Amino acid sequence: AGPALRKPDWIRVRVSQSESFREVKRTLREASLHTVCEEASCPNIGECFGKGTATFMVLGDLCTRRCPFCDVAHGRPQPPDPQEAQHLAETVARLRLKYVVITSVDRDDLRDGGAAHFAACIRAVRAQSPGTQIEVLTPDFRGRAEVALDILAADPPDVMNHNLETVPRLYRQARPGADYLHSLQLLQSFRARCPDVPTKSGLMLGLGETDDEVLDVMRDLRHHGVDMLTVGQYLQPRPGNLPVERYVAPAQFETLAQQARAMGFAHAACGPLVRSSYHADRQAHAAGV
Ligand code: SF4
Ligand code: SF4
Structure with missing residues (x-):
């Protein structure tokens, strides 16, 4: 590879010092x-913190996969923490979050890929914060998708998100262990x-x-x-x-956002700093949640 490209001016971090932002950090x-x-x-x-949105990573911080674009550590994860759903629910209630995204590393070591843990988190948050909207951003549950989707469908989130991340030609390089068609079918089967x-x-x-x-x-x-799409800069x-x-x-x-709307997406968030959960509340609103 040649020398690293210089970051353009539109990639810049916005710093916020709002009180709600500091409160979220403390509570976490x-x-x-x-x-x-x-x-x-x-x-x-x-x-996001200022508006009451946050993305929580459950099931630990060690991933069973190793995608070269991602800096989550690889290794053998711990068994799921049975207290985690409760801790998450208490935190969401304490912070009065309006919109939470629950995501996890890939747990190829678990028979349900971690789906039961997601479901427990959804139930716990709903019980304490019935007005809070919940989006799940799931791994691909490859090899166990039917089991995992049945579990999730019994305690459904408000939005089901699973990222394709990149185009199929680059899967072998960027998402080894994943399969493009499988990921598409996961979304369709949940639907x-x-x-x-x-x-x-x-x-x-x-x-x-x-x-x-x-x-x-x-x-x-x-x-x-x-129904909904996010496209951001790697x-x-x-x-x-x-x-x-x-x-x-x-x-x-x-231009991409316009093309997405023309294709029939209910909402498309496209921009250099767009992340999967950026403006997730607005996106959900646009999709009728
Ligand atoms: Fe990162 Fe997800 Fe790949 Fe694990 S599966 S390395 S968390 S992108
Ligand atoms: Fe968190 Fe997502 Fe907002 Fe980034 S865009 S701060 S990950 S909720």
């Missing part, structure tokens, strides 16, 4: 819960079980994909009934991760 420390917001140093953290729950997926740009490949993925998503988390092949300009993201 006390509950020893992991948020993607903090751990991935998400550039939107001030805005078949819970037709009233919108489905959502996301892509990162900058891993070597072409614009035409991105449009093909968007069409595939629509063909599998997916940023290399550490020097050892996959390099950034291009920075997509804001105007190009705007």
Whole structure:
């Protein structure tokens, strides 16, 4: 690879010092819960915490897979913490969060891929915060999708999200262990079980994909009934991760959003700093949740 591309001016971190932001940080420390917001140093953290949105990572911080774009540590995870759902629910209630995203590492070591743990978290949050909307951002449950989806469908979230991350040509390089068609079918199979729950997926740009490949993925998503889309810029988390092949300009993201709406997505969030959970509350609203 050549020298690293210089970050353009539109990639910049917004810093917020609002009181609600500080309160969220304090409470998280006390509950020893992991948020993607903090751990991935998400550039939107001030805005999201300030508005009552956060993304929690359950089931530990060691992943059974090793995707070269991701800086989550690889290793043998601990068994699920039976207290975690309760701790999560207490934290969500204490912070009066309006919208929570629950996600996890891949747990290929668990027979249900961690689905029962997701369901327990959904039940616990609903019991304490019935007005809070819950989105799950799930792993692909490969090899156990039927079992996992049956479990999730019994305690459905308000939004079911699973990211395709990139175009199929780059899967072997960027998502070894995953399968493009499987991920599409996971979203479709959930939809078949819970037709009233919108489905959502996301892509990162900058891993070597072409614009035409991105449009093909968007069409595939629509063909599998997916309602909501996020598209953001890939940023290399550490020097050892996959390099950034291009920075997509804001105007190009705007064009993509228009193309997504023309394809029938109920909501498309596209922009350099868009993450899977960015403006998740607004997206859900647009999709009728
Ligand atoms: Fe957290 Fe997602 Fe908001 Fe980033 S975009 S701060 S990960 S909720
Ligand atoms: Fe990261 Fe998810 Fe890949 Fe695990 S499966 S390495 S958490 S992207």
